Amino acid sequence: MMVKQLIGREMGVPENSRGLILAVASSAFIGASFILKKKGLKRAGANGTRAGVGGYTYLLEPLWWAGMVTMIVGEIANFVAYVYAPAVLVTPLGALSIIISAVLAHFMLKERLQKMGVVGCVSCVVGSVVIVIHAPQEHTPSSVQEIWTLATQPAFLIYVVATLSIVLALILYFEPRCGQTNILVYLGICSLMGSITVVSIKAIGIAIKLTLGGINQIAYPQTWFFLSVAVICVITQLNYLNRALDTFNAAIVSPVYYVMFTTLTIIASAIMFKDWSGQDVSSIASELCGFITVLSGTIILHATREQEPAPPLGTVTWYVSGDSLKGIEEHLITVQSSDEQ
Numbered sequence: 001m002m003v004k005q006l007i008g009r010e011m012g013v014p015e016n017s018r019g020l021i022l023a024v025a026s027s028a029f030i031g032a033s034f035i036l037k038k039k040g041l042k043r044a045g046a047n048g049t050r051a052g053v054g055g056y057t058y059l060l061e062p063l064w065w066a067g068m069v070t071m072i073v074g075e076i077a078n079f080v081a082y083v084y085a086p087a088v089l090v091t092p093l094g095a096l097s098i099i100i101s102a103v104l105a106h107f108m109l110k111e112r113l114q115k116m117g118v119v120g121c122v123s124c125v126v127g128s129v130v131i132v133i134h135a136p137q138e139h140t141p142s143s144v145q146e147i148w149t150l151a152t153q154p155a156f157l158i159y160v161v162a163t164l165s166i167v168l169a170l171i172l173y174f175e176p177r178c179g180q181t182n183i184l185v186y187l188g189i190c191s192l193m194g195s196i197t198v199v200s201i202k203a204i205g206i207a208i209k210l211t212l213g214g215i216n217q218i219a220y221p222q223t224w225f226f227l228s229v230a231v232i233c234v235i236t237q238l239n240y241l242n243r244a245l246d247t248f249n250a251a252i253v254s255p256v257y258y259v260m261f262t263t264l265t266i267i268a269s270a271i272m273f274k275d276w277s278g279q280d281v282s283s284i285a286s287e288l289c290g291f292i293t294v295l296s297g298t299i300i301l302h303a304t305r306e307q308e309p310a311p312p313l314g315t316v317t318w319y320v321s322g323d324s325l326k327g328i329e330e331h332l333i334t335v336q337s338s339d340e341q
Contacts, residue, residue, distance in 0.1 A: 022081035023093040029074030031100025033067045034245065034254050035108050040064025041246040058242065068238075079205065094258060095125040101254035111249050116300055123297030124259045130290030131266060134283045143210065147203045148222040156272045163192045167236075179243070183256060186244035191260035193233045195268040200230035259294050 040063035047057060058064045074097075081090045098121060105111040141147045150156065170189050179185045203226040207217035217223050244253050 019081045019090055020093070022077045023090045024096060026074045026078035026081060027093055027096035028100055029070050029077065030094075031097035031254070032104060033071035033074060034097075034101045035104040036067030036070055037064050037242065038067075038105075038109060038245050040067055041242060045246060058246075079201070094262065095128060098125060098255040098258055105249075117252070120297045120300030121255050123293055123300060124255045125297075127290045127293030127295075127297055128259050128262050130293065131263060131287055134286040134290065141202075141206060143215075144203055144207050144217050144220050144222045144226070147199070147206065147226070150272050151199060151203075153272070155274075156268075159268060159271050160196065163196060167192050180247055183244060183248045183252065184260075186240045186247070187253065187257045187260055189240045190237045190244070190257060191264050193236045194261045195264040197230055197233040197237065198265050199268065199272060200226040200233065204230060255297075259297065263291065263294060 040061040041058050043063060044058035044061040078090070078094070102121065141150065167189055170185055170192075174182075174185050175189075203223070207220075207223045207226075210217050241253075241257070244257070
């Protein structure tokens, strides 16, 4: 009787509310983590080789690790949110991290977006929400072996090969040439690897859930394979995300990364689970409109960064290290040249 009462109480609690709270908390943690890691990267770059040019001195910076812990907490909350609420509710709420990141960057990093940058940010969020709402409903596998069967389908294998080929091209060819000037290089690597990470993480989550329920999945080699893939992909994502944050404006990195990651994840899921085959014309048309909106927003954001005004002619800008004992990290001294001779 007691067990039935407990079960009844558990069933009486609205699970969507739990998922909603977890998703909002996840966005808050992830949005804050961008700023903490950015500040840590700036401090590390002042004392050693910047991450944007291949340095790893940020690993010794406590503030960067605070950002990492914050991001991990946010990702865990996001992962658990999918247990209680559908993806249609959880995924769009990831856009809140963009707003949180932009607001914190304004106050903590003094990074400002131009008016068109705000328009681009809004376009990215709106387009991503449209894509997610009209995205195919994915089938939830019941075992690791079922995920392995789906992952070894010819269509998904082609996607994986194409993804890895593009990643290698970005790393070996495009990064040395335009990695410091084009934000899509670093974030393209992160997002492409992220789409594969999602599949691996889903397999791991199912394995843990089944194992805790009494159906052991640890003995299957597929479980350890997915775990290895997830570790490799996550390390790669973090490496290039650090370079993007160290090189570009955090208020731009956050929305572009969110848009690309969300889009590629939906594509990978549609290919792997074949749920797109049951969609109607209106849903497909809505997804196309969402993709166009996202693409437009991404272009506007990138163009806004390239159009940032340079210092006026006759201006000399000096960056002078401050006294660390007084807590002053950096002074900006601008000396205007006189028009009088």
